[in-house]
Amino acid sequence: MKTLAFALLAICMTISRSQSQDCMGITFKAGMNFEMSTFSGKDKPTGKIIYQVKDVHKEGSSTIMDIVAQFQDEKGNQRPSYPIHYTCTGDELVADLSGMAQGMQSSMKDMEMKLKTNKLVYPGKLSVGQKLSDGQMDADMLSNGNTMMTMSMTMSNRQVEGQQSVTTPAGTFDTYKVTSDMNFENRMMGIPIRGTMRVVSYRANNQLLDIKSETYNKNGKLMGYTLLSKVN
Template sequence: MRKLFLIAMCLSLWAPTALAQSNCSKYYPMVEGASMTYTSYDRKGKEDSTVEYKVVDVQNQGGETKATMSMEMKPKKGGALTSSYELICRENVVIIDFKSLMNQQMLGQFGNAEVDITGHDIELPNDLEVGQELADANVTVSGSMGGAFNVNMTVEQINRKVEKKESVNTSAGTFDCYVIYSDTKTKMMVANQTFSSRVWLAEDVGIVQQESYNKNGKLMGSMKLTSFSK
């Protein structure tokens, strides 16, 4: 269950993109009905799960474009995870709701506790360049389960930067990408975990590849684009 928790969290942090059909966004989906499928692999390169994203709703209002995305991850051994989150495109920047760092399965671990979720949204500007530093993102879940037992969980995405440009090949094709690096720190009760990620992001396509590494820099898992449609 802990492994699924980390996979789902990492996927939420790098909410994938579809074919951009809006002048507001180069990388994130703003077209209702767009869908994309990814295959996830474990550290040994064996298929671990498939993940499907869909744009289920798009609204334009007050100079903003807002899209609602759904996610369904199907592990090879069963126990599907589902989630949804919002993307907002505003003034040449795409903003991902910080609550997308969580999902219902993650929050379900807190049982019936009343929790408060706060944080700083994930931002990705349309204009990327090598060496560019991107704003940090974080989310904190806090509350009480009654008595002396308190809920306290924090997820931070830090050291976000555009490392380089690189061509990458998947079964869906060959793409020219920006490679974006970040570190993720999680703290849940008394347990702490740190891992890093790299994402290969292509204009008009979105994420085509993602890799996650442990604190020693060893590969924990990867994800590649299998198909997309609009």
């Protein structure tokens, strides 16, 4: 009986370790939910994105988080969910951007996606004036082994410009203002479609997701923004 009790205790401890981890001052636990509300540039609600932490585990010294994201428009219509993969090394938080590409793939059911580059890195601690490394995602869309389209997105000129208190429905946060240029290029049958946007994000050192993120067009006009509206 005593041996059985110790065995059950060991199993419970293993499950607990696999579902909850601390890294860079953030507690990650399977079952956690985050909600981001999205708005147009004119403050009109356009929907929300719900993130659910499905699994948290250790791989060596790193903490791995598997998250599922799902977009819901202002009418409650849901799009297919897509996975996001985060790695916390203790010094850096690495976001796997393949989820974005997989979300795009849902409208291209007859094509196969081949990802090449797909990460965005955040340092463990932000400071004003700090320059951040570029983020990038590159993917090929294949049909019967032939490349039909290539997708490329780069987050460049990333810099911490200041500190600011930001209040959302989820609370008030001390954040760092991070600016970056988002450049994308899609090529279909050799024909390029290019675009440039300015992204301004407000991040807190102890939070996984942006507290607020604003997107501007090349002329400086606000196109839309997101707010962290719920943390569970």
